[in-house]
Amino acid sequence: MPALSGKDASSAADYHRQRPGGGVYRARDVAAGRPIGPTGTTWFTQQTERSFMTTPMVKTRFAPSPTGYLHVGGARTALFNYLFARRAGGQFVLRIEDTDQVRSTAESAAGILADMQWLGLNWDEGPAPGAAKNQYFQSMRLELYNQFIDELVRQGRAYEAYETPAELAAMRQQAEREKRPFRYRRDMPGRAQSRIGSGPAVLRFEMPRKDIVISDLVLGQVIVGADEHDDIIIRKSDGFPTYHFAVVIDDHDMGITHVLRAQEHLMNTPKHLALYDAFNWTPPEHGHLPLVFNMDGTKMSKREKARTARAAVQAATPKGQKPDLETLAANTGVAPDALAAFMAKKNDDAQIAVTVAAFMRTPLPEIDVQDFRRSGYLADALLNFVALVGWSPGGNQEILARPEMIDKFLVEGIGKTNGRFDRKKLLWMNGQYVRDQSLEALLAALESFLQVTDYPLARADGPTRLALLEMYRERTGTLAEMAENSRFFFEEPTIDPRAFEKFVINNDGAQLLQTSRKILEPVTPWNVQTLREPVEQILALGEKRGAAAQPIRVAVSGGSVTPPVLEMLALLGRETTLRRIDQTLANVKAT
RNA sequence: GCCCCCAUCGUCUAGAGGCCCAGGACAUCAGAUUCUCAGUCUGAAUACACCGGUUCGAAUCCGGUUGGGGGUACCA
Structure with missing residues (x-):
């Protein structure tokens, strides 16, 4: 009876009846459990029908099909179900809908579980990660x-x-x-x-x-x-x-x-x-x-990665010519046939897209949860951001810790209008999380990030990572940004010729660098305390305070943008610092 | 085409008939701080899609128009 009703049993007009306080019933009234419609059916009565005279236990589920990676949109759906269940003190179930024998894969299912775990969307019932398929796989x-x-x-x-x-x-x-x-x-x-x-x-x-x-x-x-x-x-x-x-x-x-x-x-x-x-x-x-789209209103689909990769190849091809797919295949290791099909838009293979884009040094748009993980977003930040597309806790608060989200998650707060995924805002929010997180939590997040990426930072020991985190958290949006910008701590930098020209060749750079070296040379031991005074001296060099910072930056990092000189040099070490300064000075002579 | 959903700054949103010549956040612009970059702080600009109706009064209710979106599979 609750599921169906005859043509004349209910109508939109009935639905928009006056309610006692004036106005009409809206979705939020339904959610609030107030009666709607001619039958006066309420959320509560439906519950009691189900389980007679017992307290209804709320149980939600997220049921992805394992035909690809976990999409951010899917992650949001999972989050909403998770929050709803937690808020009600109920259960959250994860179920794998693999009834499509052709497209479902075990790898995809495993990937989805891993992404759910990374997000911290823990399920009360569902597949056991790493174990054999159980009854929460439909194929079983x-x-x-x-x-x-x-x-x-x-x-x-x-x-x-x-x-x-x-x-x-x-x-x-x-x-x-x-x-x-x-x-x-x-x-x-x-x-x-x-x-x-x-x-x-x-x-x-x-x-x-x-x-x-x-x-x-x-x-x-x-x-x-x-x-x-x-x-x-x-x-x-x-x-x-x-x-x-x-x-x-x-x-x-x-x-x-x-x-x-x-x-x-x-x-x-x-x-x-x-x-x-x-x-x-x-x-x-x-x-x-409501659905979530890209900023331009297009769908956030995996196809986008393929499109971006193709565009990169096209852009690198001289006008009027066809891309040299044979060479590209040889360089990327992608099978020539598969690559040709990919470029001809015959398939949108994500793996090929990733490989090609990596070779072309083109960043791909983040679409799947793991893309965001690899780009250095924190799980909590991603979830916080995505929660706010289509849901509002009411009021003006935007940054919500997990318990707050759970506490404030009401269906009344769910919107009806499709949203757009504003990466700029996500980046800002991630920065907020990077800055506000405890150092231990950040370190754990970094750990997790380094597991799925390939940065030299992965070679750093615990204390070094901590020092880097402290140095960069104020000035970084994502962990990837930090990992990228801190490369010079772990490998010899490539000198940016424009920075070299501007800050070393010109503006008395070489002179300042020479003097700076003299000031630094006698410092032993080499740490933040012992360097504080010498670095102050260096910063006082020249007519404007800090004039000597730039030549050192270039010498030591290859570029003009780094963390503050004191902390940077301290972590870099005496030997490396002096060697790179000497090298730069030698380069000046060679020009 | 047909069916369904939706409509507040560029974007995410607050808003339940008078509290709203509309509030917050991101982005943008300007200023402050500063050894670079960032960060932080201050300020500015920007929206109720349109047309009717109901009402003393509408961003809020109703109808239409327009626009956007979804569905129309031996996919989920």
């Missing part, structure tokens, strides 16, 4: 699905259909030509009545010819008309259930009470509600989240 639950499929068949609600994909495509095209919507229905004319020559049949679920009312936690009531549904496939010809079927069985079987998912699923909800209804189950509450 075929028996359960078949059981319920059989029941639908017995009820006469499911039937075999014999059209091949090609035939269906033709029917759709035909319908489009005739400017009429295509709906697959059991009673439609021209349905294939036998399986002759068409391979294994699929099983379809006969959708009810009724309006279906969705009571959405964030959108309010959405009514999908009786003519809009078609009979969905619930079992594919490979014997696997479709998403629509498995999701309903599992959410019910696992006792899921609330489903927060992306708005792209909104039109799937009627199908799911009809299935719940067929089994006489109370459906979970659904809430559809």
Whole structure:
């Protein structure tokens, strides 16, 4: 009864009735548990229907399909479900939806688990990382699905259909030509009545010819008309259930009470509600989240990486010429055939994109959680940022620690408008986290970052990392930025010719450097304390304070931008400092 | 095409009929601090898509227009 209602049972007009205090009911009223609609159904009564006279335990889930890496959008969905469950003192389930045998991979599932762990979105039930597939993988639950499929068949609600994909495509095209919507229905004319020559049949679920009312936690009531549904496939010809079927069985079987998912699923909800209804189950509450796009309004898709990589190759190719793919293949180690297909946009292989972009020294846009991890974002910062796209705690606070987010996470705070992913703001927020985090936490984050990247900083010991962190945290947005900028501590710098010219050759640079060297030379031992006075002397050199800092920067780091001279030299060490100054002085003579 | 959702500064948002000639944050610009870069602090500029209606009063309620988005798979 709760899932469906007849055409005249409910309407938008009913929904917008006056409420006692004036105004009309809105989504937030639904969320707040106030009565809506003619039946007066409330969140609470639905709960008690489910578990009679017991306190309803909130249970949410995140159910990705392992067909790629964990996307930031998916991470946000996971976060919302996590926050909702935690706030309610309930459980958070992770389930892997691998009913697509062709596209699902074990590596992808493992990657998603790793990303979830990195984000710290801990699940109460789900796969055990590193262990074999368990019952939280849909591919392990075929028996359960078949059981319920059989029941639908017995009820006469499911039937075999014999059209091949090609035939269906033709029917759709035909319908489009005739400017009429295509709906697959059991009673439609021209349905294939036998399986002759068409391979294994699929099983379809006969959708009810009724309006279906969705009571959405964030959108309010959405009514999908009786003519809009078609009979969905619930079992594919490979014997696997479709998403629509498995999701309903599992959410019910696992006792899921609330489903927060992306708005792209909104039109799937009627199908799911009809299935719940067929089994006489109370459906979970659904809430559809607004989507997140790039700043330019395009989708944040993995395709972007491929596009960026291709563009880099094109940009490096002289005008009017074709890119030299053979050379590129040889240089990158990508198979020539695969590379050609990639460049011809025949595939958007992420691995090829990454390899090509790395060779072209082109940064790729961050799309997946691990991209952000490799770019040196902190998990908490990423989560904090992403939480604020489509959700607001109300008020003016923007930086929220995990417990605060949990405490303030109300469905009423979830917005309806699609958002855009503002990387500039994420960068700012990450900087805030880098600065505010305890040094121990930062060190742990750095550790995790270095595991998935390849920077010379990884060679540094604990005390050195700590010193670097203290030196850079005030001036860095991401860990990657710090790792990149601190290279010169670990390897010989390449001298930026423009900086060399400006600060060493000109402006008395060589002279200042010479004098600076004399001041530094006798310092032993070599540490922040012993260097403080000498460095002060150096900074006082020249008519403007700090005039002598730049030649040293260039000599020691190769460029004109570094942390403060004192700390930098102290960490660099006496030997390296003097050697690089001497080297630079020698270079001056050579010019 | 058809169905559905949405609409406040460039971006994320606050806003539940008078508290709003609209608040915060990022970004932008200007200034201060400073050995570079950053950071920090101060200040400036910038929005209720449009048209009707309801009301003493509308960013807030209703209708339409326009714009954006989603769906329309043997993908999830």
